[in-house]
Amino acid sequence: MAGAGEGEGHHFVCTSVPLKGGSDDGSILEAVRYSNSFWAPYTTLKYYYFSDGQSAEEEKAVSNAFDEWNKVGMNITFRRTRSLATAHLRVGFRQDGRSWSTVGTDAIGQRRTMNFGWSLLSRSESRNNTRLSATALHEIGHAICFQHEHQNPNAGITWDRAAVIAEMARSQSPPWTEADCDVNIFALVRRLDNGAVLEGSNFDKDSIMNYPFESNFIIAPPAVKATGLLRNVVLSAQDKAWAKKWYPTTNLSRGLEGVDKNAAPAPSSPVVLALWELQKISGSAVESTQVSFFTFKPSESRKYVLQLVGNVKARVSVLDNIDGEHEPLAHSNGDTDTQLKLVLGANRDYLITVRTGECASEEYGIVIY
Numbered sequence: 001m002a003g004a005g006e007g008e009g010h011h012f013v014c015t016s017v018p019l020k021g022g023s024d025d026g027s028i029l030e031a032v033r034y035s036n037s038f039w040a041p042y043t044t045l046k047y048y049y050f051s052d053g054q055s056a057e058e059e060k061a062v063s064n065a066f067d068e069w070n071k072v073g074m075n076i077t078f079r080r081t082r083s084l085a086t087a088h089l090r091v092g093f094r095q096d097g098r099s100w101s102t103v104g105t106d107a108i109g110q111r112r113t114m115n116f117g118w119s120l121l122s123r124s125e126s127r128n129n130t131r132l133s134a135t136a137l138h139e140i141g142h143a144i145c146f147q148h149e150h151q152n153p154n155a156g157i158t159w160d161r162a163a164v165i166a167e168m169a170r171s172q173s174p175p176w177t178e179a180d181c182d183v184n185i186f187a188l189v190r191r192l193d194n195g196a197v198l199e200g201s202n203f204d205k206d207s208i209m210n211y212p213f214e215s216n217f218i219i220a221p222p223a224v225k226a227t228g229l230l231r232n233v234v235l236s237a238q239d240k241a242w243a244k245k246w247y248p249t250t251n252l253s254r255g256l257e258g259v260d261k262n263a264a265p266a267p268s269s270p271v272v273l274a275l276w277e278l279q280k281i282s283g284s285a286v287e288s289t290q291v292s293f294f295t296f297k298p299s300e301s302r303k304y305v306l307q308l309v310g311n312v313k314a315r316v317s318v319l320d321n322i323d324g325e326h327e328p329l330a331h332s333n334g335d336t337d338t339q340l341k342l343v344l345g346a347n348r349d350y351l352i353t354v355r356t357g358e359c360a361s362e363e364y365g366i367v368i369y
């Protein structure tokens with residue numbers, strides 16, 4: 001059984017919706033695209049429940065999971081909304097045997113972004129029937145850009161591939177294909193900061209992002225084979241640490257100090273928003289996520305261009321401040337875009353975040369005009 005006991009263990013696997021452009025050959029999902037799916041820190045993500053016949057108790061099991069992530073201390077806030085039009089995460093309860101979630105901002109433009117395909121009220125979903133669904137904790141992890149921990153290259157897991165494929169075809173309804181297994185089990189996912197490969201993330205056997213697998217599906221390493229992968233029902237210390245690292249809190253005035261207006265290349269009469277030094281990424285380990293934050297209050301309502309300068313790949317996000325909540329307005333594609341164009345309103349307080357991807361120069365900046 002791929003799963004832990006109680007006669008329903010085969011249910012505890014979700015299909016994360018593959019990242020757009022992710023490799024389909026069972027190898028490494030593409031690095032830059034991964035970092036491109038992070039939400040901007042400070043975002044308030046509103047979640048909405050479709051009416052699929054679920055009980056109030058099941059909604060509670062999911063809401064409790066959102067609240068549990070809210071307690072982690074990362075700089076993302078979840079809040080329920082009854083308005084489909086304003087929701088960022090649109091959650092269904094279709095009992096079709098498939099639980100899944102989009103990954104990070106891949107949710108944008110999707111009608112349904114998450115589904116719970118089985119009951120969340122079973123004894124295996126939470127410790128002591130606390131109505132804190134492990135499946136919901138896991139899917140919400142995907143929604144903020146977590147990948148499966150058993151696909152961490154540092155796990156070094158050698159699977160009994162044939163046994164896993166046979167088991168997933170047998171136990172899942174509808175049956176999993178070999179391609180499903182490749183995407184969700186065998187493919188290695190590089191744990192990334194800044195779009196570069198992070199070599200130092202140790203495999204976390206306690207992560208909520210593991211699938212449970214008994215040891216007879218695992219050939220190596222011995223430490224994993226010895227116990228198998230257990231059914232985890234709470235967030236691990238490392239889960240929380242990653243969430244805080246990816247969604248850090250920073251003094252909003254940071255980055256506006258020391259601005260050298262002469263140093264920036266000049267698109268037509270730019271206002272230099274910031275220019276800052278970047279710690280050079282040498283291609284080896286990158287220890288921390290680099291996100292920079294800026295506030296911007298336009299003096300007039302019009303279309304603005306936010307232009308990255310310097311040899312850098314970075315994801316620029318713009319958030320509106322609506323009654324103290326930050327609403328994401330736009331994200332650039334950090335892989336290809338060097339500018340973001342959008343209409344901003346006079347005297348509104350916008351928050352601009354820049355999450356660094358690849359960078360070949362030591363200095364880069366952003367101008368707005």
Ligand SMILES: [Zn+2]
Nearest residue numbers: 014015016148
């Ligand atoms: Zn999953």
